[in-house]
Amino acid sequence: MRLPIEMKIQQLIQEYPEVEALFKEYFKYFYDEKLDEILFKRLSVKGALNIIELDEAKKEEFLEKFNKIVTIKKEVSNNGKN
Numbered sequence: 655m656r657l658p659i660e661m662k663i664q665q666l667i668q669e670y671p672e673v674e675a676l677f678k679e680y681f682k683y684f685y686d687e688k689l690d691e692i693l694f695k696r697l698s699v700k701g702a703l704n705i706i707e708l709d710e711a712k713k714e715e716f717l718e719k720f721n722k723i724v725t726i727k728k729e730v731s732n733n734g735k736n
Contacts, residue, residue, distance in 0.1 A: 658724045659717070663694035663702060672723050680716045681706065 658666060663681075667674050681702055684690045697705070699720065703713055 659699045661698060663697055663699060666699065667694070670724055670727050672727060673720065676719055676723065680708070
């Protein structure tokens, strides 16, 4: 199974709609330049982070928030299956 950070952004938004607000905050450039529809089909979160060149503190902050959202969603989904 692929890690969420390696998944294409468009796929993540479909599976975890909650992450889009986070993407809009950190990947603002893509949205402002109207590149999101094109690039999000091809870019993973990891790739987008490399392109926008966030400093390490901001990258860690993003990853913590991202992982929290994805983990909560997975836990909710798994609890519903039991």
